[in-house]
Amino acid sequence: MSVLPPTALLAELTYRCPLRCGYCSNPTDWRRFAPELDPATWERVVTEAGAMGVHHLHLSGGEPLLRDDLEDIVAAGRDAGLFVNLITSAWGAPPERWQRLADAGCDHVQVSFQDVDAARADAIAGTTVHAQKLTAARLVRAAGMALSVNVVLHRANTGRVRDFIALAESLGAERIELATAQYHGSALTNRAELLPTQAMLDEALAAAREERERVKGRLDVIYVMPDWFTDVPKPCMDGWGRRFMTVIPDGTALPCPGAHGLPGMAFDNVREKGLRAIWEEGADFARFRGTEWMREPCRSCERREVDYGGCRCQAFALTGDPAATDPACVKSPDHGVIRSARAVVRGDPTIVYRADLTRRARG
Amino acid sequence: MTPRLARRTRLKWDEARRVTVLLYPEGLLVLTPEATEVIERIDGARTLDAIVDELAAAHVEVPRETIDRDVRDLVERLAARGFVATEPP
Numbered sequence: 001m002s003v004l005p006p007t008a009l010l011a012e013l014t015y016r017c018p019l020r021c022g023y024c025s026n027p028t029d030w031r032r033f034a035p036e037l038d039p040a041t042w043e044r045v046v047t048e049a050g051a052m053g054v055h056h057l058h059l060s061g062g063e064p065l066l067r068d069d070l071e072d073i074v075a076a077g078r079d080a081g082l083f084v085n086l087i088t089s090a091w092g093a094p095p096e097r098w099q100r101l102a103d104a105g106c107d108h109v110q111v112s113f114q115d116v117d118a119a120r121a122d123a124i125a126g127t128t129v130h131a132q133k134l135t136a137a138r139l140v141r142a143a144g145m146a147l148s149v150n151v152v153l154h155r156a157n158t159g160r161v162r163d164f165i166a167l168a169e170s171l172g173a174e175r176i177e178l179a180t181a182q183y184h185g186s187a188l189t190n191r192a193e194l195l196p197t198q199a200m201l202d203e204a205l206a207a208a209r210e211e212r213e214r215v216k217g218r219l220d221v222i223y224v225m226p227d228w229f230t231d232v233p234k235p236c237m238d239g240w241g242r243r244f245m246t247v248i249p250d251g252t253a254l255p256c257p258g259a260h261g262l263p264g265m266a267f268d269n270v271r272e273k274g275l276r277a278i279w280e281e282g283a284d285f286a287r288f289r290g291t292e293w294m295r296e297p298c299r300s301c302e303r304r305e306v307d308y309g310g311c312r313c314q315a316f317a318l319t320g321d322p323a324a325t326d327p328a329c330v331k332s333p334d335h336g337v338i339r340s341a342r343a344v345v346r347g348d349p350t351i352v353y354r355a356d357l358t359r360r361a362r363g
Numbered sequence: 364m365t366p367r368l369a370r371r372t373r374l375k376w377d378e379a380r381r382v383t384v385l386l387y388p389e390g391l392l393v394l395t396p397e398a399t400e401v402i403e404r405i406d407g408a409r410t411l412d413a414i415v416d417e418l419a420a421a422h423v424e425v426p427r428e429t430i431d432r433d434v435r436d437l438v439e440r441l442a443a444r445g446f447v448a449t450e451p452p
Contacts (some may be wrong), residue, residue, distance in 0.1 A: 005379050007391065053379040055386055083373055083386040108371060108388035146371035146388050174371055174445055175388055220445050 003241075003280050003289075005053035009082075010246040011042065012257060013073070014062040019089050020126030020353040021114065022190045023152050023181040026062060027261060028354070029361040033250040039069035041271060043076040045247060048275040050080025054245075060087040062249070065097070071104040078105025085110060087150070090136035091129045098136065102143035109140045110148040110177070116163040120156070126353045137171045148175040153204065154194035161207040161223075169219055176219060178208060180226035184258050184313060186354045191341065198342075201229055228338050232303065233310025233326035240288035240312060245279060253278045255285055258313040262322045288312055293323060297331040366438050366447050367407030374402060387446055401434050405447060411438065 015030035027033070037045075046057055057077040064070055065088055077084045086101065090111040101109075111133060115121035121130035140147045149168040151157070157164075161178060168176040180201070183191045196204075208223035215221060227234040237244045237256045246254045251269045254260060260267065265287075268278040279285055287293065291304050298309045309315075310326025318327045319334045327334040368374075373386045383399040385392040394402065400421075404414045415434050419427045441447035 053377065055375060055377070055384060055391055056389065058389070081375070083375075083388075085389055107373075110389070144370075148388055174369075177389075216443055217445055 005276070006245040006279060007054060007243045008056040008058060008245070009046070009049040009054050009275075010058045010060060010244060010257060011046065011073070012060050012062065012246065012248045013037075013042065013064045013067045013070070014249050016066050017061060017063040017089070017354075018066075018092055018127060019063070019129060020355045021124055021152070021186070022126075022353055022357075023154060023187040023194055024354040025182060025184040025187060025258065026354070027185055027258075028189070028357040030062075030249075030358065031361075033248055033252070033260070036067075036249045037247075037251045037270070039072055041251065042069070042073045045270050045275060046073060046077040046082065047080045049245075050077070050082050052276045052279070055083055056085060057082040058085045058087055063089055063092070065089075065091075065093045071100055074101060074104040074106045078107075083107050088112070089125075089129065090133045090140070092132075093136060095135070095139055098139040098143045098145075102145050106145055108146040108148065110150045111137050111140065112150045112152070113164065113167065114152075115157050116160055116167050124156075126355065134171070137173070141172045146175070147171065147173040148177060149173045150177045151179070153178055153180045153196070155196045155200065158196045158200045158204045161204045162211060165208075165211045165215065165219070165221060169215065174218075174220060175222065177222045177224070178204075179222075179224035182226075182314075183228075184261075184317070186352070186357050188317060189357055190352055195228070195342065196226075198229060201226070227310070227314075227326075227328040228342060230328070231330040233307045233314075233328040235307040236311035236314075236326075239290075239305075239308035241279070241285040242289065242308070245275070253282070255288070256311075256313065259284075261313060262316050264322075288323070295323065295325075297329075298325050301331065364411045364449055365407060365409065366405045366411060366442075366449050368402070368405050369446050369448055372446050374399075385446065387444075392446075397433070398437055401437055402441075405438070411435070 014036055015026050074084050084106050085108045086106050087110045114124035118130040122128050151164050181187045181194045208221055212221040241255045246257045247270055251271045252267050253270055254267055265284045267284050268282050294309055298304050310328055312322045315324045315326045316322040318337045325332040327337050371388055375384050375386055377384050383394045415431050418430050438447055442449050
């Protein structure tokens with residue numbers, strides 16, 4: 001059977017970022033993924049994406065605003081018929097740049113918020129960002145682009161779901177995404193500090209449900225329950241090599257943004273090969289595609305085409321075997337790892353900043 | 364009532380899957396041919412009643428009240444997600 005094209009291309013334009021958030025999912029040794037692709041190659045990649053039937057282009061990083069050619073990549077994506085989403089901290093852009101991005105064809109901007117007030121937000125970001133984000137979010141709306149507020153939830157801010165939704169309303173956002181940190185990259189190191197308690201999550205979920213009804217039709221509230229608490233794994237990327245393709249800053253094409261950390265893989269690079277050929281013929285895109293690769297308990301599980309065995313990166317990080325059942329699943333023989341991690345809640349959280357982890361990774 | 368598509372959405376044909384999709388920020392809805400016929404007519408000019416009239420004329424085999432109910436139900440569900448606005452801007 002021929003392979004259907006992905007519906008979305010995540011283009012991680014750079015791993016550089018002025019923020020230092022301790023839950024960043026970028027690899028802590030990100031500096032080894034160099035050099036970054038040049039503008040012409042990115043334009044070719046997004047054009048190829050449109051031609052192969054991709055619908056969504058997600059421009060992310062790191063901080064994509066650090067790329068001077070961002071407007072050109074947006075325009076190329078729009079010319080290729082893609083719906084262009086920019087995923088950004090919104091920090092560091094001169095005010096007029098938002099109109100330039102809109103003029104280039106950017107449909108939607110997702111702005112991250114670390115907390116609802118400057119003191120707490122800036123403490124998480126490790127630098128002064130909050131006030132400028134508020135201004136930038138309003139400029140996004142004024143330029144006519146759709147606005148989403150994105151929040152990474154963790155122990156210190158999970159109690160403020162209602163305040164985050166009020167913030168999104170005040171900014172005129174159409175969408176808010178509240179998602180508990182996934183434990184990759186820096187977040188894996190900081191997980192004992194980031195993990196919320198079950199009681200916090202129950203309260204946050206109840207708040208999100210109530211608020212969703214209140215703002216219905218005006219603001220789309222997306223609340224993502226963390227897989228460490230749901231007893232079933234997340235359908236990571238909606239299945240490996242099924243809907244999502246990621247290209248990281250150095251041009252490596254991946255089934256998910258974290259897959260470069262898996263052992264025994266030799267992913268193709270868009271510098272050497274076309275996007276469609278990589279998707280359809282790449283051995284590592286086929287490796288965990290569908291259900292054939294699965295072992296028990298996934299193989300005979302009635303949810304095998306619902307969650308696709310969960311997250312390969314999490315399976316590897318927690319069991320050492322990328323083909324294992326995701327330990328987030330209650331049926332996994334390794335589920336005890338999740339249970340014991342959940343039990344560890346430190347009294348005095350000290351989150352290690354991403355920049356410090358990067359320094360450690362360099363030795 | 365004159366529904367219109369939210370500015371943040373876009374209708375698109377998916378050639379590989381042979382379906383029409385409604386794109387919105389970070390996601391998409393895969394539409395049935397019936398839903399596509401409705402959404403194609405949501406243009407901020409046609410009223411809801413006019414849309415029902417057109418579809419009833421195009422599908423004489425389906426009772427008008429069925430079409431009326433299905434169109435209203437679809438528009439309501441799209442409005443709840445903010446994909447369709449039912450009030451003037």
